[in-house]
Amino acid sequence: MNIGLLGGTFDPLHNGHISLIRGALESGIVDAVIVIPSARNPFKSGRGVSAAPYRYYMTCHGVEEIFEGVNVFVSDIEFMYSGTSFTLTTIKEISKTSYIRAFLKSNGIKTSEADDNHRFFWITGSDVLPSFEKWHEADKILGVAGLLVASRPGDGVDIPYQVERLSKVFGLDPDIRQFKIEGVDVSSSGIRRNMSFVDTPSSVQEFIRTHDLYNHEELFDEVSDDAIDNYNEFSIKLYRFLGEKRLLHTLNVGRLSLRYASIYDKSLCDRALIAGELHDCAKELDESLQAQMAHEWSGDLFVEKKLLHSPAGAVMAKDEFSVTDPEILDAITYHTTGRGNMTLLDKIVYLADKLEPSRTYADLSKERELSVKDIDAALRLCVKSVKKKFDSRGQRIHPLTLDFMNDIGL
Numbered sequence: 001m002n003i004g005l006l007g008g009t010f011d012p013l014h015n016g017h018i019s020l021i022r023g024a025l026e027s028g029i030v031d032a033v034i035v036i037p038s039a040r041n042p043f044k045s046g047r048g049v050s051a052a053p054y055r056y057y058m059t060c061h062g063v064e065e066i067f068e069g070v071n072v073f074v075s076d077i078e079f080m081y082s083g084t085s086f087t088l089t090t091i092k093e094i095s096k097t098s099y100i101r102a103f104l105k106s107n108g109i110k111t112s113e114a115d116d117n118h119r120f121f122w123i124t125g126s127d128v129l130p131s132f133e134k135w136h137e138a139d140k141i142l143g144v145a146g147l148l149v150a151s152r153p154g155d156g157v158d159i160p161y162q163v164e165r166l167s168k169v170f171g172l173d174p175d176i177r178q179f180k181i182e183g184v185d186v187s188s189s190g191i192r193r194n195m196s197f198v199d200t201p202s203s204v205q206e207f208i209r210t211h212d213l214y215n216h217e218e219l220f221d222e223v224s225d226d227a228i229d230n231y232n233e234f235s236i237k238l239y240r241f242l243g244e245k246r247l248l249h250t251l252n253v254g255r256l257s258l259r260y261a262s263i264y265d266k267s268l269c270d271r272a273l274i275a276g277e278l279h280d281c282a283k284e285l286d287e288s289l290q291a292q293m294a295h296e297w298s299g300d301l302f303v304e305k306k307l308l309h310s311p312a313g314a315v316m317a318k319d320e321f322s323v324t325d326p327e328i329l330d331a332i333t334y335h336t337t338g339r340g341n342m343t344l345l346d347k348i349v350y351l352a353d354k355l356e357p358s359r360t361y362a363d364l365s366k367e368r369e370l371s372v373k374d375i376d377a378a379l380r381l382c383v384k385s386v387k388k389k390f391d392s393r394g395q396r397i398h399p400l401t402l403d404f405m406n407d408i409g410l
């Protein structure tokens with residue numbers, strides 16, 4: 001098979017990307033296109049780019065909507081290796097027989113040993129050709145893949161001339177082919193700047209709405225470079241431990257915790273982001289492992305199944321994510337029950353867990369409105385409904401929650 005590879009940030013996937021994919025397929029040069037959202041961007045700091053799992057899942061939904069039944073797939077290959085996501089590394093990793101065979105099979109394409117001999121093409125705009133030699137290990141890229149170049153009307157790039165030029169630069173005969181597409185004047189940064197999503201698939205619009213993705217992004221300016229790096233790196237690692245829904249939930253809690261910290265105590269921004277992001281990290285571990293970790297962390301304080309992941313999460317944050325800050329570990333430990341004398345960080349993570357934007361278990365508009373004005377009042381409202389739920393089910397309220405309720409005057 002000839003397989004086109006389209007890498008990018010996809011923050012968000014938009015109609016320009018879609019026209020590129022369509023054009024590549026319609027050219028007949030490739031039989032399939034694999035879209036590859038980047039995990040770590042070589043030329044961008046983590047600031048100003050949504051965490052990788054958001055971009056990956058958003059791209060999956062958009063591709064599923066637009067290209068249902070067509071050979072267009074999304075790969076998470078860049079989550080699978082550490083280090084910066086350079087084009088050459090990605091091509092080498094995706095083209096490994098073991099990976100590509102399993103990947104195509106899981107997407108319903110039958111392959112056998114006989115047709116493992118795929119040819120890969122990196123899809124890109126023609127505007128990259130005049131300076132392609134500046135790409136990281138450009139010569140090696142041309143050694144393992146072709147380039148499939150989209151030319152737009154009036155882009156002013158003389159492709160045959162550029163091919164000849166690059167042949168001379170590299171001393172090889174590069175496989176550079178072109179296809180034509182209509183110009184679509186749209187960019188991800190423009191979409192985010194204007195907060196106008198009409199040029200994105202409707203499932204992408206829905207995703208952005210559900211996770212309140214591009215609102216309050218300026219709050220990341222309050223976060224240190226180290227915390228941003230950790231937040232991004234942890235989000236990639238969490239992908240291995242959590243399914244889509246819970247992973248996006250826990251990232252949402254990180255972002256909302258950051259927002260609350262920016263309102264109530266800016267000095268907590270770093271810790272709030274990380275504590276929120278990791279609060280549910282252990283929730284999909286095997287239950288017996290959770291119980292063992294919970295026991296190791298806090299004896300028999302948490303024995304109910306639903307609560308195990310909180311102390312287990314603190315152990316995992318410490319051992320797997322190397323978090324040592326006791327305030328962060330406490331906020332994770334007590335995010336399910338609360339406790340007496342809650343710290344502001346405890347309260348922030350507890351509340352963000354209840355109110356992050358994808359939560360739809362009840363009408364939370366009052367709680368959300370209150371949460372940015374008076375954190376204790378918002379907590380009272382949330383805990384009241386927790387108590388109501390427990391009372392109606394005749395369930396025992398955890399002693400730590402009773403202390404918490406007592407403290408906030410319930």
Ligand SMILES: [Fe+2]
Pocket residue numbers: 279280283309335336
């Ligand atoms: Fe939880």
Ligand SMILES: [Fe+2]
Pocket residue numbers: 249250253279280353
């Ligand atoms: Fe949670």
